[in-house]
Amino acid sequence: MNERSWPDEGELVVCTVTQVKDFVAFVHLDEYGEREGLIPISEIATGWIKYIRDHVSEGQKIVCKVLHVDQARGHIDLSKKDVNDHQRSEKIREWKSEQKARMWIGFAATASGASEAEITSALYKEYALLYEAFEDIVVDEEGFRSRVDLPEAAMEAVIAAGKENVKIPRVTVTGVLTLSSPKPDGVNVIRRALRAAEPKIDGVEIDLYYVGAPKYGIKVTAPDYKMAQRAIERAAEAAVGVMERAGGEAKFLRKQKPGKGA
Secondary structure: OOOOOOOOOOOEEEEEEEEEOOOEEEEEEOOOOOOEEEEEHHHOOOOOOOOHHHOOOOOOEEEEEEEEEEOOOOEEEEEOOOOOHHHHHHHHHHHHHHHHHHHHHHHHHHHHOOOHHHHHHHHHOOOOOHHHHHHHHHHOHHHHHHHOOOOHHHHHHHHHHHHHHOOOOOEEEEEEEEEEOOOOOHHHHHHHHHHHOOOOOOOOEEEEEEEEOOEEEEEEEEOOHHHHHHHHHHHHHHHHHHHHHOOOEEEEEEOOOOOOOO
8 A cells, every 4th residue: 555564553454364263363464565463353343253254264355444553573453343334345445446556557667667666656755545646647647747756768657557547437517608799809709708618627628619609519528527517617607707898798508417407
């Protein structure tokens, strides 16, 4: 998960069960190299436990909460019962994403000649999770380039790996702008309004198209619905503002989601 060699107390960790005895289970902390931990039977599950093997078995992948870390003695005490279903599923999802990110770093290292350690260290300086760095490449490549310090070949290889492998969910919202002006230069006013309706917003694509005078379609694609909603409102307000200041008329109508009334 990160460059720390020991987990923090309270942290959720992915573990592989290595040995199960009558009153304790031993595990390997998958994100911390060779670190081992133990789960006493009282921390395996809630309620009375008759047979510990009813709850854990060798080779099983589980999520635990770190209760205590004693670096001097090399001991890590863990709890399985203190992790709820939501925490478990989110941690496993995060862990799987980090595994993918490490694989992509390996590809980038091979392609560029840089070491995996060099790339990993550079990403961890700016991001808490490696996968977040690759997501940022897709959403804000320019920002990623400015934040991360890597040799050119490594930078290009990492960016190529991100673009090839990360697919950010996208949503699209649409609407119609109705623009008209009685002024002699009304055509130019409308052109200015349409240019104003294409503000640059990181991670957002805004497309304008001609529907038929005086209507112009606007389509916004963004990572999530709220961002798309804000972007289309900002674009429409900019166009309407230009028209009204120039003495023209403007109106914006959002297209409804399927199944919604007008």
